[in-house]
Amino acid sequence: MPIAKLRSENHRDPLIAIIVSVIICSVLIVYPLSYAISGARPLFMLLVVLFWTMCQPTWCGIWFAFATGIFTDLLVDAPLGMNALTFVIITFIARFLTRERRILTFANLWVISFLAVLAHLVMIWMVQIMGGLQFSIARHWQPLVSSVLVFPVIYFVLRKWRI
Amino acid sequence: MQTNLFSRQPPSFRSFIIAVITCLVVLFFNWRIPHVIQPARDVLYAAYNPIYALASYPVLSREWLNQQTKSEAQLRRENTAMQAELLQAQVRLQKLSELSAENTRLRGLLDTPLIIDGRMEIAEVIGTDADPLRHIIVINRGASSQLKVGQTVLDDKGIMGQIINVYPHSSRIMLLSDKEHSLSVRLEHTGMRAIVTGTGDLGHLKMEYVPTSANIKVGEKVYSSGLGAHFPAGYLVGTVSKVNRHNTGEFAKIEVIPAALLAGGHHVVVLFSDSLAMEQPYANR
Secondary structure: OOOOOOHHHOOOOHHHHHHHHHHHHHHHHHHHOOHHHHHHOOOHHHHHHHHHHHHHHHHHHHHHHHHHHHHHHHHHHOOHHHHHHHHHHHHHHHHHHHOOOOOOHHHHHHHHHHHHHHHHHHHHHHHHHHHOOOOOOHOHHHHHHHHHHHHHHHHHHHHHHOO | OOOOOOOOOOOHHHHHHHHHHHHHHHHHHHHHHHHHHHHHHHHHHHHHHHHHHHHHHHHHHHHHHHHHHHOHHHHHHHHHHHHHHHHHHHHHHHHHHHHHHHHHHHHHHHOOOOOOOOOOOEEEEEEEEOOOOOOOOOOOOOOOHOOOOOEEEEOOEEEEEEEEOOOOEEEEEEEEEOOOOOEEEEOOOOOOEEEEEEEEOOOOOOEHHHEOOOOOOOOOEEEEEOOOOOOOOOEEEEEEEEEOOOOOOOEEEEEEEEOOOOOOOOEEEEOOOOOHHHHOOOOOO
């Protein structure tokens, strides 16, 4: 007798989806935009990394975050290790604080993504201050809104592969 | 196969610590010794090329779509506009050829010795000195046209400067406005002698060693005096633009605006006439 709740057809192998989503994100983060709009470009890579590490914890963990972070640093010509550091810290803290939860609902994930983007921006800000890089404070916080708005889209596109 | 029920376990601290330390090490390398990271970056840029190409594809395809979806009416309009433009350009071209013929005639006229006493050579300005603090231009005539160091250079308004170096096919000219350039002058009304020196500013010269009591008015013209061994007498140098007698020294501060277009101008005239001192037979007596 088959087990009714197994839903094995939903547990697809997410490897292809992970790779494709990372590639699409990297295209989106280097897609040429005008200066005015590019300040508000959502942090696609962070959102996708967060989605995979929260919804596919068996596949993606700290080292996935580290690898994508280094990949992003090289892609956008940031100081090498900067995005990697924030991705690793955010992933670890998010996973650590949700270790007691069996199921993460969409609302949970949305709130977590907001906090993660905020934490990412604060950490990048601190690194840039320490590194003495010139940047615009007003422009720095614009991705917060756009990322929060984009997260549902990413979630519903990738939902098929979550556990 | 059933997935692990307890898959939501916290990640291990050990891998987290290792990852963070790796990040910090990489950041440190990137900060202190970026040349170690650079080769890796260069290699990976090449690997990223497809991503950049993919990212630019929508932009390119938008242009392509724009080209493809132009309507016939739009193309007709564009064609009409371009034909009108072509007609205008052709008319302008005719005018240009007429102007060029006129230019040739005028140049021929200039080349006659009727206008200026003595022989002269028309030259084109072909360059400036690399040092921005010096006011030196280069012309396309040199020793092959019998030019010599010290010859006076004019444009159609007045004296520009003098030749300081002669090469086979070019010469360097120090302009009046160069800080190291001085010239003996005579004032229009009183005939008083003075020295005009460059200031390093193309639009200003200063007149030096004029006593505070001298009778000089703003607007008075200044001519070369011909004293000293370089410049011939009687060519316009500039106009007095400011006289300041209120300084504490015994000399007045006088500014002169050069008559020649030192900053612009394309053609210059090199004079072959001698200075007054050379023309007077008993000058060294």
